[in-house]
Amino acid sequence: MSDTIPFTIDGVAVEGRPGQTILQAADDAGIYIPRLCAHKELHPFGSCRVCTVKVNGRPQSACTMPCAKGMVVENNTPELLEHRRGLVEMLFVEGNHYCMFCEKSGNCELQALAYRLGIMAPRYPFQFPDRNVDASHPDVLIDRNRCILCARCVRASHDLDGKNVFQFVGRGSKKRIWINAEAKLKDTNLDVTDKAVEICPVGAILKKRQGYAVPVGQRLYDHQPIGSDIEAKRAAAAQA
Amino acid sequence: MSELEQGIRQICATFHNDKSRMMDIVQAVQARFGCVSSVALDLIAKAVGTARVEVESTVSFYTFLTDQPKGKIVIRLCSDVIDEMFGMGPVARAFEDALGIKVGQTTPDGAITLEWTACIGMCDQAPAAIINDTVVTYLSTDKAREIVAELRKSGDPRKLVHRLGDGHNAHPLVRSMVHNSIRRKGPVVFADLPPGSALRKALAMSPVEVIRDVKTSRLRGRGGAGFPAGMKWEFTRQSEGERKIVICNADEGEPGTFKDRVILTEYADLLFEGMAIAGYAIGAKEGILYLRGEYAYMRPLLDHILQVRRDAGLLGREVCGKRGFDFDIRIQLGAGAYVCGEETSLISSCEGLRGDPKNRPPFPAQKGYLGCPTSVNNVETYCCVARILDRGPGWFAEIGSKGSPGTKLFSVSGDCASPGVYEYPFGVKLIELLRDVGAEDAAAVQVGGPSGHLVGPADYNRSLEYDDLATGGSIVIFNKDRNVVHVVRKYLEFFVEESCGYCTPCRVGNVLLLQKIEDILHGRGTPADLAYLEQLAKTVKVTSRCGLGQTSPNPVLSLLKSFRPVLEALVKPQADEFLPTFDIRAALGSTEDLIGRKSVVFTP
Ligand SMILES: Cc1cc2nc3c(=O)[nH]c(=O)nc-3n(C[C@H](O)[C@H](O)[C@H](O)COP(=O)(O)O)c2cc1C
Ligand code: SF4
Numbered sequence: 001m002s003d004t005i006p007f008t009i010d011g012v013a014v015e016g017r018p019g020q021t022i023l024q025a026a027d028d029a030g031i032y033i034p035r036l037c038a039h040k041e042l043h044p045f046g047s048c049r050v051c052t053v054k055v056n057g058r059p060q061s062a063c064t065m066p067c068a069k070g071m072v073v074e075n076n077t078p079e080l081l082e083h084r085r086g087l088v089e090m091l092f093v094e095g096n097h098y099c100m101f102c103e104k105s106g107n108c109e110l111q112a113l114a115y116r117l118g119i120m121a122p123r124y125p126f127q128f129p130d131r132n133v134d135a136s137h138p139d140v141l142i143d144r145n146r147c148i149l150c151a152r153c154v155r156a157s158h159d160l161d162g163k164n165v166f167q168f169v170g171r172g173s174k175k176r177i178w179i180n181a182e183a184k185l186k187d188t189n190l191d192v193t194d195k196a197v198e199i200c201p202v203g204a205i206l207k208k209r210q211g212y213a214v215p216v217g218q219r220l221y222d223h224q225p226i227g228s229d230i231e232a233k234r235a236a237a238a239q240a
Numbered sequence: 241m242s243e244l245e246q247g248i249r250q251i252c253a254t255f256h257n258d259k260s261r262m263m264d265i266v267q268a269v270q271a272r273f274g275c276v277s278s279v280a281l282d283l284i285a286k287a288v289g290t291a292r293v294e295v296e297s298t299v300s301f302y303t304f305l306t307d308q309p310k311g312k313i314v315i316r317l318c319s320d321v322i323d324e325m326f327g328m329g330p331v332a333r334a335f336e337d338a339l340g341i342k343v344g345q346t347t348p349d350g351a352i353t354l355e356w357t358a359c360i361g362m363c364d365q366a367p368a369a370i371i372n373d374t375v376v377t378y379l380s381t382d383k384a385r386e387i388v389a390e391l392r393k394s395g396d397p398r399k400l401v402h403r404l405g406d407g408h409n410a411h412p413l414v415r416s417m418v419h420n421s422i423r424r425k426g427p428v429v430f431a432d433l434p435p436g437s438a439l440r441k442a443l444a445m446s447p448v449e450v451i452r453d454v455k456t457s458r459l460r461g462r463g464g465a466g467f468p469a470g471m472k473w474e475f476t477r478q479s480e481g482e483r484k485i486v487i488c489n490a491d492e493g494e495p496g497t498f499k500d501r502v503i504l505t506e507y508a509d510l511l512f513e514g515m516a517i518a519g520y521a522i523g524a525k526e527g528i529l530y531l532r533g534e535y536a537y538m539r540p541l542l543d544h545i546l547q548v549r550r551d552a553g554l555l556g557r558e559v560c561g562k563r564g565f566d567f568d569i570r571i572q573l574g575a576g577a578y579v580c581g582e583e584t585s586l587i588s589s590c591e592g593l594r595g596d597p598k599n600r601p602p603f604p605a606q607k608g609y610l611g612c613p614t615s616v617n618n619v620e621t622y623c624c625v626a627r628i629l630d631r632g633p634g635w636f637a638e639i640g641s642k643g644s645p646g647t648k649l650f651s652v653s654g655d656c657a658s659p660g661v662y663e664y665p666f667g668v669k670l671i672e673l674l675r676d677v678g679a680e681d682a683a684a685v686q687v688g689g690p691s692g693h694l695v696g697p698a699d700y701n702r703s704l705e706y707d708d709l710a711t712g713g714s715i716v717i718f719n720k721d722r723n724v725v726h727v728v729r730k731y732l733e734f735f736v737e738e739s740c741g742y743c744t745p746c747r748v749g750n751v752l753l754l755q756k757i758e759d760i761l762h763g764r765g766t767p768a769d770l771a772y773l774e775q776l777a778k779t780v781k782v783t784s785r786c787g788l789g790q791t792s793p794n795p796v797l798s799l800l801k802s803f804r805p806v807l808e809a810l811v812k813p814q815a816d817e818f819l820p821t822f823d824i825r826a827a828l829g830s831t832e833d834l835i836g837r838k839s840v841v842f843t844p
Contacts, residue, residue: 044599045599046599046743046785047742047743047785048743048744049744049745049783049784049785050744052782052783061599061785064599065601082779083778083782083783086745086749086775086776086779086783087744087779087783090745090749090752091744093748094744094747094748123772124752125755149741149744164293164294166293167291167293167296168297168594168741169297169300169301170301170741171301171579171594171595171739171741172736172738172739172741172747173736173741173747173748173751174741175740175741175747178293178296178297179293180291180292180293181292182278
């Protein structure tokens with residue numbers, strides 16, 4: 001057992017492995033820490049901040065923070081939940097998210113997280129930004145209205161597909177997801193089978209002609225909240 | 241081959257087709273061709289072997305870089321609250337009238353562009369502007385008209401320089417109208433040191449002894465965070481890696497801060513001496529001075545001083561004849577981005593990337609510039625280092641207060657008789673400083689710039705030091721006629737403009753804070769808005785990824801803490817349950833236009 005790293009999350013003893021982040025160790029232990037930009041196949045990015053926890057009292061993003069022996073992590077506290085709700089609401093008002101018309105509905109991690117956190121309507125004013133849709137590619141569509149700037153596509157294209165299709169341009173509230181071409185997605189070497197396409201957590205990058213292959217009501221988060229798969233591990237361990 | 245293609249190939253070759261020198265490459269391309277056009281993006285990407293969108297990502301990040309053609313002359317008006325207080329509004333209108341365009345536009349003949357830019361570090365001589373690289377200060381409406389006439393006539397901003405400033409501002413390599421406004425000299429920074437004297441003393445010791453001396457002096461970083469310099473050096477020295485880097489942070493972007501400008505103008509030797517000492521202590525051969533784009537006018541002088549030091553054996557191979565110690569410094573010019581003062585963004589920028597901060601850990605001392613252990617310190621910190629090695633750590637530790645040894649430079653501006661730079665021992669009371677600068681009647685003081693704290697008279701007896709009122713050096717003074725809520729709005733506008741946009745709370749939350757403050761200023765606030773502001777400010781502060789977002793809500797929190805009655809007077813309790821931000825007539829307007837008749841709105 002000498003190569004494990006013992007620490008606690010909300011008082012529960014967790015064993016991390018060397019090189020693991022708090023988020024990874026929590027996943028293994030069956031403790032769900034909400035996240036949007038983090039993805040198990042990608043290196044940590046730390047942009048959505050939804051996974052913010054307190055480590056020995058100090059705020060840190062669980063997806064980028066390596067676990068260390070004896071650290072005391074707070075995750076499911078009223079204060080942190082309130083901040084997470086705030087962050088998710090910010091993402092909703094920042095873009096144009098009309099869930100009822102979105103083909104990602106039910107499979108969307110942003111929507112699912114909002115449900116899990118009990119958000120009925122954002123408390124912040126909608127910004128109604130003017131963003132564009134690029135449907136030039138034969139098989140893939142980008143709807144920037146729904147982009148949450150998580151950089152999953154940027155990282156996946158670069159690290160998993162060995163390409164460089166996506167990157168950000170602009171800064172601050174003018175930051176946008178952009179492509180490796182003058183204007184149109186069709187002028188990049190993106191392929192519909194690229195990891196960058198399927199890894200989008202929201203309805204910003206979509207495969208064409210597949211929107212309703214799975215009917216609403218039978219989708220990923222239609223029956224149980226996001227994070228249930230992770231929590232099921234702990235429940236199973238407790239039963240054994 | 242087109243002229244553009246040839247030019248870009250040449251420029252990229254000058255920087256060894258090295259994509260980590262992207263900042264230099266795109267700045268050179270823009271200087272030669274007016275902008276980094278779409279074609280240029282492709283050509284640069286090809287030359288250095290990267291994707292076009294990577295180049296575009298960098299170019300689109302920095303305020304001073306552009307992919308669209310602008311005027312040959314770009315007039316950048318300082319948008320800081322101080323400039324506004326001293327008449328920038330009418331000055332901007334005078335520029336607009338004389339040019340026949342609005343701010344944000346270019347004259348139809350493509351000659352002159354007029355823009356706003358964030359604080360340019362000239363608050364002691366506001367209102368001010370930068371025209372290409374030329375700084376113009378103490379602007380008035382008359383001066384604005386004269387400037388436009390001169391630019392129309394000669395097309396050369398350097399012709400605008402009439403009376404030269406003091407000290408090195410008048411140096412043939414600078415020729416600037418900027419004034420130093422050094423108002424109070426202390427024993428540490430604003431004192432004379434013969435070049436090389438501290439460095440020779442350091443080189444007579446072992447690197448570990450030098451670090452020990454810096455630790456003994458208890459020197460803490462002068463850039464704001466106050467981290468012990470000796471500890472940072474020790475970590476960097478002990479980190480694994482052959483190649484180590486010393487960086488000087490001369491980004492000085494915090495509105496109201498201009499003390500590094502004065503050091504760079506008058507005491508650059510002291511700074512470079514400190515950097516060389518750091519290089520020796522850490523085991524670095526390379527130093528980088530990250531100079532904010534706004535201070536480009538000083539670059540020829542700084543390059544010259546570096547050359548003089550090389551010629552004198554104080555830089556380059558075997559510094560001062562010390563076997564095995566080679567050290568040199570290059571200047572990296574920024575391009576208009578406050579966040580690049582944050583040390584990991586600064587490193588990203590030096591690497592040719594957009595100025596996004598990096599995730600920590602690893603810290604720069606472990607993995608910094610191009611993955612090498614890197615120590616970043618402020619300009620003033622290096623000056624202290626040189627003095628500590630010259631006079632001894634004990635001498636230094638005796639000055640100032642217990643937790644904050646040494647002196648501190650304060651950049652003082654706003655409503656006071658004598659704006660300028662003051663060197664005080666740490667621990668000086670705010671009230672003493674206000675007396676000295678001629679501002680005893682101050683109604684509010686912003687200590688530490690927008691990311692610091694806005695305090696009122698109840699706090700004037702507190703002392704300026706790390707453990708009490710901490711500051712990177714900016715002191716901005718407001719008299720009783722200023723509207724503190726408006727000041728906060730200006731600061732939020734600054735943060736919205738300068739957020740890198742990487743993380744949600746800072747990118748979105750600051751916009752929301754600004755909108756709510758504007759609602760309140762326009763009489764659309766309700767008492768519930770104070771709780772809304774508090775909660776939102778906390779979320780931004782707690783969850784933001786870097787120091788920018790972690791401090792950007794401070795003006796709002798200061799307002800809630802120290803100026804609550806001012807806010808309460810602005811928000812009106814609602815008689816009914818309706819949202820005061822909702823204007824039913826405006827909401828119905830477009831529909832009414834469409835159907836061609838007025839709706840009947842029930843008013844009880
Ligand atoms: C948004 C932001 C801007 C900053 N700007 C500066 C700056 O202009 N100059 C500076 O020295 N430090 C600045 N800092 C602090 C640096 O990150 C870093 O702490 C400092 O350069 C370390 O040097 P020191 O220890 O000598 O102070 C900034 C920090 C943040 C978060
Ligand atoms: S807090 Fe986040 S968005 Fe703001 S500057 Fe830092 S990393 Fe960028």
